[in-house]
Amino acid sequence: MAAPRKVLMLCGDYMEDYEAAVPLYALAALGITVDCAAPGKSPGDSCLTAVHDFLGFELYTELTGHRFTITADFAAASADPSCYDALVIPGGRFTEQLSADAAVVDLVAAFAALRRPLVLTCHSQLLLASAGGLSGGVRCTAFFSLRHVVEMAGGTWVDPEPFGFCVADGHVLSAIGWPAHAQIVAKLLDSMGERVVVDAGRGGGQRVLVLCAVSCLASPFPSPLAVLLLEVCLVRQPLVAPPLILIGRVQDYVDDCEANVPFRALAGVGCHVESACPTKRKGESVVTAIYDAATPAPPGATVTVSEERRGHNFVVTADWADANADDFDCVVVPGGRAPELLVTHDRAVALVKEFADKGKVVASIGQGHLLLAAAGLLRGRKWASGVPMRVVSRLAGAEAVETDGAVVDGGLVTAASWPDLAQFVARVLGLLGISVSF
Numbered sequence: 001m002a003a004p005r006k007v008l009m010l011c012g013d014y015m016e017d018y019e020a021a022v023p024l025y026a027l028a029a030l031g032i033t034v035d036c037a038a039p040g041k042s043p044g045d046s047c048l049t050a051v052h053d054f055l056g057f058e059l060y061t062e063l064t065g066h067r068f069t070i071t072a073d074f075a076a077a078s079a080d081p082s083c084y085d086a087l088v089i090p091g092g093r094f095t096e097q098l099s100a101d102a103a104v105v106d107l108v109a110a111f112a113a114l115r116r117p118l119v120l121t122c123h124s125q126l127l128l129a130s131a132g133g134l135s136g137g138v139r140c141t142a143f144f145s146l147r148h149v150v151e152m153a154g155g156t157w158v159d160p161e162p163f164g165f166c167v168a169d170g171h172v173l174s175a176i177g178w179p180a181h182a183q184i185v186a187k188l189l190d191s192m193g194e195r196v197v198v199d200a201g202r203g204g205g206q207r208v209l210v211l212c213a214v215s216c217l218a219s220p221f222p223s224p225l226a227v228l229l230l231e232v233c234l235v236r237q238p239l240v241a242p243p244l245i246l247i248g249r250v251q252d253y254v255d256d257c258e259a260n261v262p263f264r265a266l267a268g269v270g271c272h273v274e275s276a277c278p279t280k281r282k283g284e285s286v287v288t289a290i291y292d293a294a295t296p297a298p299p300g301a302t303v304t305v306s307e308e309r310r311g312h313n314f315v316v317t318a319d320w321a322d323a324n325a326d327d328f329d330c331v332v333v334p335g336g337r338a339p340e341l342l343v344t345h346d347r348a349v350a351l352v353k354e355f356a357d358k359g360k361v362v363a364s365i366g367q368g369h370l371l372l373a374a375a376g377l378l379r380g381r382k383w384a385s386g387v388p389m390r391v392v393s394r395l396a397g398a399e400a401v402e403t404d405g406a407v408v409d410g411g412l413v414t415a416a417s418w419p420d421l422a423q424f425v426a427r428v429l430g431l432l433g434i435s436v437s438f
Contacts, residue, residue, distance in 0.1 A: 004031065004032070004033060005031075005032040005033070005085045005086075005192055005194070005438070006032070006033045006034075006035065006083065006084050006085055007023075007027055007032055007033070007034050007035070007084060007085060007086045007087070007088060008034075008035050008037060008072070008077055008081070008084040008086070008087050008088070009023065009024060009034055009035065009036045009037070009087075009088045009089075009090070010037065010038070010087065010088070010089045010090075010098070010104070010107070010108075010124075010127075011036050011037065011038040011041075011047050011068060011070060011090070011094075012038050012039070012047055012092070012094030012095075012097065012098060013047050013048050013094055014047075014048065014049070014050040014062075014092050014093045014094050015047060015049055015050065015068070015090040015091070015092035015094050015095075016049065016050055016051075016052050016065075016090050016091045016092040016121070016122060016177065016178060017049035017050060017051050017065030017066055017068075017256070017257075017290075017311075017312075018051075018177075018178035018181070018257075018260060018264075018312060019090035019091050019092070019121045019122065019177060019178050019181075020036075020047075020049055020068055020090045021049075021066070021068075021257050021260075021261055021421075022178065022181045022185070022260065022261055022264045022265065023088045023090075023119065023181075023184070023185070023188075024036065024422075025257075025261045025265060025421040025422045025425060026181075026185050026261065026264065026265035026268055026425065027185075027188075028422035028426075029265060029421075029422045029423070029424075029425035029426040029429065030189075030194075030269070030426070030429075030435075030436050031426075031436070034071075034088075035071055035072035035077060035084070036068070036069070036070050036071045036072060037070060037071075037072040037073065037074040037077045038070050038074060039074050039098065039101055039103060039104060040074075041070045041074070042070065042073065043070055043071055043072060043073060044069070044070065045069075045070045046067040046068060046069050046070065047067070047068045047070065047094075048064065048065065048066075048067055048068075049065030049066050049067075049068050049092075050062050050063065050064065050065050050092055050093070051063040051064070051065045051256075051290070051310075051311055051312055052091075052092070052122070052177070052178075052312075053312045053313050054313075055313075062093075063309065063310055063311070064290075064309055065290060065292075065309075065311075066257070066290060066292045066418075067292055067293060074103075075103075077107075078103060078106070078107045078110075081107060081110040081111055081114060081116070082114060084111075084116065085116060085117070085192050086116055086117035086118070086119065086188060086191070086192060087107075087108070087111040087116060087117070087118050087119070088119040088188075089108075089118070089119065089120055089121075089124035089127055090121060090122075090124060091121045091122020091123045091124050091143070091177055092122065092123065092124075093123070095123050095124045095126050095127055096123070096126065098127060099126045099127050099129075099130040100130070104127065105127065105130050105131045106131075108127050108128055108130070108131040108133065109131035109132065109133065112128065112131060112132075112133035112171070112172075115170065115171045116171060117171050117173060117188055117191040117192060118133070118171055118172050118173065119173045119174075119184060119188055120140070120142070120172065120173065120174045120175075121142075121174070121175050121176070121177050121178065121180070121184070122142065122143045122175075122176065122177040122178075123142065123143055123145075123146060125140055125142040125146055125149070125150060125174055126146065126149060128140075128153075128172065129149055129150065129152075129153035129155070132153075133172070134150060134153040134154050134155030134172075135153065135154035135155070136154060137154065137155065137156045138154075138155045138156065138169050138170070138172055139155070139156045139158050139167055139169040139172075140155045140156065140157065140158060140167060140169065140172060140174045141157070141158040141159065141160040141165065141167045141174050141175060141176060142160070142174060142176065143160075143176055143177065144160075144176075158174075160175065160176035160180075163176050163177075163179040163180065164179050164180050164182065164183060165180060165183065166180045166183035166184045166186075166187050168187050168191070171191065173187050173188060173191065178260075178264075178312075181264035181265075181267075181268065182264050182267035182268045183268075184268070185264065185265065185267075185268025185269070186268050186269070186270070189268070189269070189436060192438075193438055194436045194437065194438055195436065195437050195438075196269050196270050196434065196435075196436055197434070197435050197436065197437050198270075198433055198434055199433030199434075199435075206271060206328075206329030206330050206361070206432040206433075206434075207271070207272045207273075207274070207327065207328045207329050207330070208262075208266050208271050208272070208273045208274070208328065208329065208330045208331070208332060208428075209273075209274050209275070209276060209318075209323055209328045209330070209331045209332070210259060210262065210263055210273065210274070210275040210276070210331075210332045210334065211275075211276065211277075211323075211331060211332070211333050211334070211342060211348065211351075211352075211368075211371075212254055212259070212275055212276065212277035212280065212286050212314065212316060212334075212338060252286045252287045252338065252341075253287065253288070253289040253308075253336050253337040253338050254286060254288050254289070254314065254334050254335070254336040254337075254338035255288065255289060255290075255291060255334050255335045255336035255338075255365075255366055255367075255418060256288035256289060256290050256311030256312055256314075256336075257290075257418040257421060258334035258335050258336065258365045258366055258368070258417075258418050258421070259275070259288060259314050259334040259336075260288070260312065260314060261418075261421045261425065262332050262334070262363075262421070262424070262425055262428065263275065263314075265425050266425070266428070266429075269429065269434055269436070270434070271432070271434070273317075274317045274318040274322075274323075274328075275314065275315070275316050275317050275318065276316060276317075276318045276319070276320050276322070276323040277316045277320065278320050278342070278345045278347065278348055279320075280316045280320075281316065281319055282316055282317060282318055282319045283315070283316065284315075284316050285313040285314060285315045285316065286313070286314050286316065286338075287310060287311070287313060287314075288310075288311035288312050288313070288314050288336070289308050289309065289310065289311055289336050289337065290308070290309045290310070290311045291306040291307070291308055291336070291417075291418075292306050292307070292309075293306060293307060308337075323351060325351060325354040325355045325358055325360060326358070328355075328360065329360055329361065329432065330355075330360060330361035330362075330363060330428065330431075330432060331351070331352060331355045331360065331361070331362055331363070332363045332364075332365075332428070333352065333362075333363070333364040333365070333368035333369075333371050333372070334365060334366070334368050335364075335365050335366020335367035335368045335369075335417070335418075336366065336367060337367065338367075339367045339368050339369075339370040339371055340367070340370070342370075342371055343370050343371055343374050348371065349371060349374045349375050350375075352371050352372065352375045352377070353375035353376065353377065356375070356377050356411065356412070359411060360411065361411050361413065361428065361431045361432060362377065362411060362412050362413070363412075363413040363414070363424065363427075363428050364412075364413070364414050364415075365414070365415045365416075365417070365418070365420070365421070365424055366386070366388075366389075366415075366416065366417050366418070367388060367389065369383065369385055369389045369392060369393070369414060370389070370392060372396075372412070372414075373392050373393070373395070373396035376396075377412065378393065378396040378397060378398045379396060379397035379398070380397060380398075380399050381398055381399060381409045381410075381412060382398070382399050382400045382402070382407055382409045383398050383400075383401065383402070383407055383409065383412065383414040384401070384402040384403065384404070384405065384406055384407040384414045384415050384416050384420070385398075385401045385402075385403070385414065385416055386403060386416040386417050389416075402416075403416055404416065404420065405420055405423045406420055406423040406424040406426070406427045407427075408427050408430070408431065411431060413427045413428050413431065415427075
């Protein structure tokens with residue numbers, strides 16, 4: 001049996017939120033250990049992430065993201081890079097600081113010398129340039145402002161078109177940023193020698209639908225990335241048959257990570273993933289929300305309610321009329337405040353029930369459970385829920401409530417909140433018959 005795979009993620013304050021979260025949860029869901037290390041921080045400390053998206057201005061806007069927990073000691077990780085199978089460096093402003101840190105540059109150079117896969121997104125290509133790893137004409141893409149940096153470092157610039165494009169040149173995997181995560185995950189798995197396996201007895205691959213919702217407070221300015229991102233959402237790795245997954249119904253103030261992580265992670269292993277919203281057309285976007293504390297709680301204090309902040313834009317990839325249970329194998333209902341709107345749409349509730357009645361996988365996380373309760377899917381079932389949905393679970397007749405991880409009961413997958421995303425995605429993949437082998 002092959003040794004378990006292990007990946008190092010280089011972290012720092014104001015690294016891009018998605019570019020840290022998606023690799024972490026997607027790889028962990030596949031059984032790959034991800035060590036998160038940052039210079040000057042110890043295990044248990046946290047890094048504050050940044051949300052980068054276009055909000056109607058000429059350049060992307062930076063918003064406050066999640067607090068991201070450090071799990072490994074940087075010095076210990078740097079002492080023996082050979083114990084890792086790959087290095088992931090998210091984008092963000094922290095890379096400018098680290099590009100002048102000799103210990104960090106040496107670490108990146110060591111991975112390049114070992115020819116272990118290096119995942120670089122947005123601005124983190126600056127670190128490989130500083131380490132001399134682009135010399136000799138290495139093909140590389142990045143955010144547009146880094147074109148001259150790539151060329152001055154001896155690399156060959158590749159335009160990031162479409163935005164979902166991941167450039168692979170030997171061990172160097174580069175992309176403009178988080179829109180390319182489906183290809184990034186797929187190419188990283190391939191470069192690590194992993195093969196996606198689909199259990200033909202469980203359908204031979206699935207389509208997934210993500211449900212979204214929109215509130216009356218929606219921004220009148222859709223993301224200028226929306227049309228380009230439509231191509232990104234359909235990128236998939238070939239399987240016996242492309243899995244069909246509906247992540248949806250999404251509406252405004254859907255939880256940022258609870259919508260995006262399953263969307264990108266499932267697409268990265270070959271699933272065909274779509275998102276739909278009862279009040280939005282294909283190509284429009286919804287605004288997401290982040291639920292986390294911007295600053296750590298004081299010692300001894302307990303934070304009972306997370307603050308809400310605006311997150312990324314999330315693109316609707318399918319018209320509502322095309323969201324049919326017969327065409328998909330799984331529906332994912334993210335949380336946030338969006339389910340409060342979804343539950344007012346009778347067809348949204350009926351669609352979730354139809355998935356269950358037809359023996360399809362129904363997966364819900366956080367406040368997405370409100371739709372499952374309205375559809376009568378929780379009576380006598382075991383499910384995972386946090387405090388906000390505890391009364392709902394009792395009124396809906398749930399048999400038991402688990403507060404950590406993800407719970408499977410028949411074709412139903414539930415999790416309490418975004419920190420449980422790795423287990424949540426893993427349980428969905430298990431029911432869809434998808435795994436990886438080395």
